[in-house]
Amino acid sequence: MKRLDRTIILFILGLSLVTINCGKKSSSDISTELLPLEKNPLVCIKVVLNIGSADDPAGKEGLSALTFKMLSDGGSEKLTYKEITQNFYPMAAYIDMQMDKEMTVFSGTIHKDNLDPYYFILKDMLLNPGFREEDFIRIKTSHLNFLQKTLVNNMDETLGKEILNLMMYKEHPYGHTELGTVSSVKSLTLNDVRNHYENHFVQGNLTIGIAGGYPSDFPNKVLSDFSVLPKGRTPELILPDQQMPDGLNFVIADKNTPATAISIGFPLPITKSHPDFFALWIAASHFGEHRQHLSHLFQKIREERGQNYGDYAYIEHFMEGRGKFPATNYCRQRQYFSIWIRPLANSNRHFVLRQTIRELKKLIEEGIPEKRFELTKNYLVNYTKLYTQTLSERLGWQIDSKYYGTKDFLREARERIPKVKLEEVNSAIRKYLNYKNLCIAVVTQDAESFKEDLVANTPSPITYSNPNMPEEILREDLVIQEFPLDIKLENVTTAIASQFFVDTGIPSNRK
Amino acid sequence: MIKNLWAALTSLVLLMFPLFSSASDVFPYDYKIDKLENGLTVVSIPMDNPYIISYYTIVRSGSRNEIEPGKSGFAHFFEHMMFKGTKNIPREEYDNFLTELGAGTNGYTSDDYTCYFVVFAGQENLEKVVKTEADRFINLHYNQETLKTEAAVIEGEYYSSVSNPGRRLYETLRHTAFEKHPYKHTTLGYLKDIQDMPNQFEYSQLYKKRFYAPDNTILLVVGDYNHQELIEFVKKYYSVWEPSNYKLKTPVEPAQKDAKRSHYQWPGPTTPRIAVAFHGPAFSDEKIDKAALDLLAEIGFSPSSPLYQRLVVEEQKCFSLYADFPDRREPHLLTFNALVKEKEDLPYVEEEIFKELELYKNELIPEDKLEAVKSNLKYSMARQFGTTDGTAGILAFYINLTTDPNSINKLFDLYQNIASQNIREMAQKYFIKTNSTVVTLTGGEEK
Numbered sequence A: 001m002k003r004l005d006r007t008i009i010l011f012i013l014g015l016s017l018v019t020i021n022c023g024k025k026s027s028s029d030i031s032t033e034l035l036p037l038e039k040n041p042l043v044c045i046k047v048v049l050n051i052g053s054a055d056d057p058a059g060k061e062g063l064s065a066l067t068f069k070m071l072s073d074g075g076s077e078k079l080t081y082k083e084i085t086q087n088f089y090p091m092a093a094y095i096d097m098q099m100d101k102e103m104t105v106f107s108g109t110i111h112k113d114n115l116d117p118y119y120f121i122l123k124d125m126l127l128n129p130g131f132r133e134e135d136f137i138r139i140k141t142s143h144l145n146f147l148q149k150t151l152v153n154n155m156d157e158t159l160g161k162e163i164l165n166l167m168m169y170k171e172h173p174y175g176h177t178e179l180g181t182v183s184s185v186k187s188l189t190l191n192d193v194r195n196h197y198e199n200h201f202v203q204g205n206l207t208i209g210i211a212g213g214y215p216s217d218f219p220n221k222v223l224s225d226f227s228v229l230p231k232g233r234t235p236e237l238i239l240p241d242q243q244m245p246d247g248l249n250f251v252i253a254d255k256n257t258p259a260t261a262i263s264i265g266f267p268l269p270i271t272k273s274h275p276d277f278f279a280l281w282i283a284a285s286h287f288g289e290h291r292q293h294l295s296h297l298f299q300k301i302r303e304e305r306g307q308n309y310g311d312y313a314y315i316e317h318f319m320e321g322r323g324k325f326p327a328t329n330y331c332r333q334r335q336y337f338s339i340w341i342r343p344l345a346n347s348n349r350h351f352v353l354r355q356t357i358r359e360l361k362k363l364i365e366e367g368i369p370e371k372r373f374e375l376t377k378n379y380l381v382n383y384t385k386l387y388t389q390t391l392s393e394r395l396g397w398q399i400d401s402k403y404y405g406t407k408d409f410l411r412e413a414r415e416r417i418p419k420v421k422l423e424e425v426n427s428a429i430r431k432y433l434n435y436k437n438l439c440i441a442v443v444t445q446d447a448e449s450f451k452e453d454l455v456a457n458t459p460s461p462i463t464y465s466n467p468n469m470p471e472e473i474l475r476e477d478l479v480i481q482e483f484p485l486d487i488k489l490e491n492v493t494t495a496i497a498s499q500f501f502v503d504t505g506i507p508s509n510r511k
Numbered sequence B: 001m002i003k004n005l006w007a008a009l010t011s012l013v014l015l016m017f018p019l020f021s022s023a024s025d026v027f028p029y030d031y032k033i034d035k036l037e038n039g040l041t042v043v044s045i046p047m048d049n050p051y052i053i054s055y056y057t058i059v060r061s062g063s064r065n066e067i068e069p070g071k072s073g074f075a076h077f078f079e080h081m082m083f084k085g086t087k088n089i090p091r092e093e094y095d096n097f098l099t100e101l102g103a104g105t106n107g108y109t110s111d112d113y114t115c116y117f118v119v120f121a122g123q124e125n126l127e128k129v130v131k132t133e134a135d136r137f138i139n140l141h142y143n144q145e146t147l148k149t150e151a152a153v154i155e156g157e158y159y160s161s162v163s164n165p166g167r168r169l170y171e172t173l174r175h176t177a178f179e180k181h182p183y184k185h186t187t188l189g190y191l192k193d194i195q196d197m198p199n200q201f202e203y204s205q206l207y208k209k210r211f212y213a214p215d216n217t218i219l220l221v222v223g224d225y226n227h228q229e230l231i232e233f234v235k236k237y238y239s240v241w242e243p244s245n246y247k248l249k250t251p252v253e254p255a256q257k258d259a260k261r262s263h264y265q266w267p268g269p270t271t272p273r274i275a276v277a278f279h280g281p282a283f284s285d286e287k288i289d290k291a292a293l294d295l296l297a298e299i300g301f302s303p304s305s306p307l308y309q310r311l312v313v314e315e316q317k318c319f320s321l322y323a324d325f326p327d328r329r330e331p332h333l334l335t336f337n338a339l340v341k342e343k344e345d346l347p348y349v350e351e352e353i354f355k356e357l358e359l360y361k362n363e364l365i366p367e368d369k370l371e372a373v374k375s376n377l378k379y380s381m382a383r384q385f386g387t388t389d390g391t392a393g394i395l396a397f398y399i400n401l402t403t404d405p406n407s408i409n410k411l412f413d414l415y416q417n418i419a420s421q422n423i424r425e426m427a428q429k430y431f432i433k434t435n436s437t438v439v440t441l442t443g444g445e446e447k
Helices: A003-012 A063-072 A081-091 A112-127 A133-153 A156-168 A182-187 A190-200 A218-226 A277-288 A296-303 A346-366 A370-386 A391-403 A409-419 A422-432 A447-456 A471-480 B002-015 B074-081 B091-101 B123-139 B144-160 B165-177 B191-195 B201-211 B227-238 B288-301 B306-314 B343-362 B367-384 B388-402 B407-417 B420-430
Strands: A031-036 A042-049 A096-099 A104-111 A206-212 A248-254 A259-268 A311-314 A335-345 A438-444 A492-496 B032-035 B041-046 B052-059 B104-109 B114-121 B217-223 B260-265 B273-279 B318-324 B333-340 B436-442
Touching (some): A031 A218, A042 A112, A063 A104, A063 A112, A133 A190, A156 A248, A156 A438, A248 A447, A259 A346, A277 A346, A296 A311, A296 A346, A296 B144, A346 A422, A346 A447, A391 A409, A447 A492, B041 B388, B074 B114, B074 B144, B091 B123, B114 B123, B144 B201, B165 B260, B273 B343, B288 B343, B288 B367, B333 B343, B343 B420, B343 B436
Parallel strands (some): B260 B436
Antiparallel strands (some): A042 A206, A096 A104, A259 A335, A311 A335, B032 B041, B273 B333, B318 B333
C-alpha cells in the first residue's frame, strides 16, 4: 500500500490531518498530537518525521540515519554540540533520535520548570542544524564502526535479525539496515546530508506530539515556530509487493562463537489497520509472547528442555521498550511474522531449529487449544493496560493509533479481543502463517558443516545434564530429532559474518 | 541581537538551579513502613495513578552473598528457581494466574539484592497477588530434575551475551581488581560455576534457608490500593514465614598495594576498550565520600565534561567515555570507561584519564559546575518518579541498600552540602596509582 492509500483511508475515517485533540493552524501542514495533563510535572515532546531508511536513495543507504543523527547529536547554526550538551546538562535534558524504515522520531522528556530553555534549544537544533564538518565526521565514523565491527562481531542476536531483514526484503526499500552499508556510508557527503534535510524536513512530513503539564499556549507556539519550515511533503513511498520465500531459505553467518542465534520469518500482508490483526495477535501471543512465560515456544524450548534463555514470536516488527513492553513509533506499511530463538549451544542448533518449525506446523495444523485461547485473550486485555504508564508511552501510542487509522488502538484492542472467536484465530493462523516457506537467518560456527547437516536431514539427537528427564519429553525428542525439513542445497547461503553489510544484499556463498 | 538572546538563555539556565524547595523533597511521595513480628518489612506508597499496582519483593541477597568458592552466580540461579511453584500452587497454576492477570512479572539479580516484581491492574486483584506471592516465598518446592533443567537455562543466558566484549571486559576488571570480596565475580558468575550448577541441589536448599526469609526481605508496594487493606493481607499470608537469623560475613577486601593491569584478547575484530578503575567507598547516605565522588564522576566524565568533549567530540579518539560508580552495600569500583577508535590510542586515552584525575586532586571545581551537576542529578531523579513502576524500581534499589526509603532524600541532602574542597579531598584519597586497575580489550583478525 502506498502512503497515499493510507492517507486516503485516514481521511475517510475523518482523522487525516485534523488533530484529535486540538486541531492545527490552518496555515500549517504540520499535524499535532496533544495530551495535556495539567498536574504532571513533566513534559514530553516528540517530533515525528514521516521519513525513514526506506527513503534512502539507492546507493546512499544510511543517508536518513546520518542526516537526522546530525540533528540530535550535532550542533545547531548558533550552538556547537559542546555548547548544547553544556546547556542541556543542568536540566538533565536530552534529545533521543530513533529511526525505523518509515519513521524518525526526535523526543525528550523534561521537567516543566525547564520547558522554555529546553524547547528553545530543541527548536534550534531541528530547525537550524549546524551541519558542521567535524560533527559529520564524528557521526559517520561512529556509524561505520557499528557496521564494520559491532554489528557483525559483537551482537549476534541483532546480526541474526538484520540478516533476516535482508532475506525478507531483497531489492526492497526495507532491505538494508537503518545505518546503511559500509560502502554506501563511506560515499556519503555533507552535501548529501544537507540536501536530504532540505528535501524531507518539511511541514507535511511532520507530526508534533506534546504530552504532560505544558502551558496551554505552548502547542500553538510550537506549531508557529515549526511552520517556518517549507510546506509540502515527500512524494508518497511506493513499496513493491512483498515476496514470500519459496521453500526453506537459509542464510548462515559464520563466525567464531560457542552459541547459535536463529531468527525465522516471512512478510505478512496485514498491519494493525487490518480487521484480522486481533485474531492473529492472540495467536502470536499464545505462540511466543515476548519475554513472558505465556509463550508456548518458551515453555517447550526453555522451560521443558533448558535449551536457551528464551523463544518468542511476533506479527510486527518488534522493538522492546520500557519493562519489556513494545516500543512505540516504529510504524510501517509492511509487517512480517518472526520467531526469535535466543542463542543456544552450537551442538543443539539443528534440534532446536527442527523443534521450532515443528511447533509452528502444529500451531497451523492444530490451532490453539481452547483453554489457552481464553487465557491469552484475558492476558492481552489486562497486559495492554500496562503499556501506557509514562508520558512518552501514552503519547507514542496516541501517535501510532493515528497512523493505523484508529482513535485509540489499545482501547479498541481491549474492546475487540474479548469478542474474537477461537475459529477466527485458527482461521487467521491458517490464512497468514506457514511453515514451509520461511526465511531462516543463523549466526553460528562451522556454517558449512551445519549446511551439510541441514541438506542431508542428518538426525540431531541432544543430551541433557538431567539424567531423569520426563519420559514424555524424551519420546517427543525422538520425533523432533528426525523431523524432516525439506531443504535444498541451493537455498542455503553461507558467508563469513564480517562480509555482511559491506554492500547491499546478501553476500554470495563463501565457496 | 542573537548573541544577546543566547546570553539571556544561558543565564536563564543558570538561574534555574534552585529547582526544589529543598533537597529533601526529591522523593515526592509519602510512604508508610510496617514491620511484621517475623521481621518482614513492608514499605507502602499508595499513589493516585489509576489501576496500576507494582508489587516488589526485595530479597537482600545478591552475588555479594556468594561467599563460598565455586558458588558464583548462585543468587541469580536461585532467582530462576523461584519461579518453579509450590505444592499449593504448582508452577503451571502460578504462570496461569499471572497470565490471566495480564501482569508484567519477572525478577532480576544484582550484586546486593534480588528483586521480584508483579505489576498489574486492579486493586480487586491485590489479595490474590499477596496470597500467591507469599506462598511462593514461603513454600517454594522443586526437585533435582527441575534444578538441572533450569541450570541449563543459565548457561543459555550466558550464551546470550557471549558475543558482547563489554561484558568480558567487565568480568576481567572485577576479577582483576578484587582479591577476596565476592564482588570479584559478576552476577552471572564464572562459566565453570554455571556449568556445575546442575550438581548444586543441596546447596540451593541451604541458600534458600539462609537468605529467603522475612528478616532478609522487604515488600515494596506502590500504586492504586488501600494501605490498610494491604497490611491486613500481608499479615494474613506472610506471618507464618519463619525468620532465618543468618548473619552473613563477607570477606573483607584487603587494601590494594600495587597498581594492577590486565588485558583481554577478543578473538574476532572489535572496537578497543579501556577501563581505569579505583577501589572506592560503599554507598552511604551519611558519609560524604561516595557522594562527592559521584559528583566528580559526573563533572569529569559526562558528555558535557571537558575531557569528553576533547576525546570524543574534538579529537575524536574515542566513541564514548563515561564513568561507572555503582551504589553498593560494600566498597566497589569507580571505573572510567572508554570505547577507543584505534588500539594505538589506548595508551594516550589512559594517560589522559589519569591526567584528568590528577587535575581534580589539585584544583577546585568551579562553583557553577558543581551547581550544574547537582541540578542534573535532581532532575534526572525526578524523571524516574512519573509512574508507579518507575517509582518502585528506584525505591527498591535504595531500600536494598539501607532498608530506608528516606535514603534518597538523605543522599540528595548530602549532594547539596558537598563543596569543591570535599571533592578535592576525595580525589586525593582515592585516586592513587597503587589503588588503580587498568584493563584493556582489543580484537583479533577476521575469521
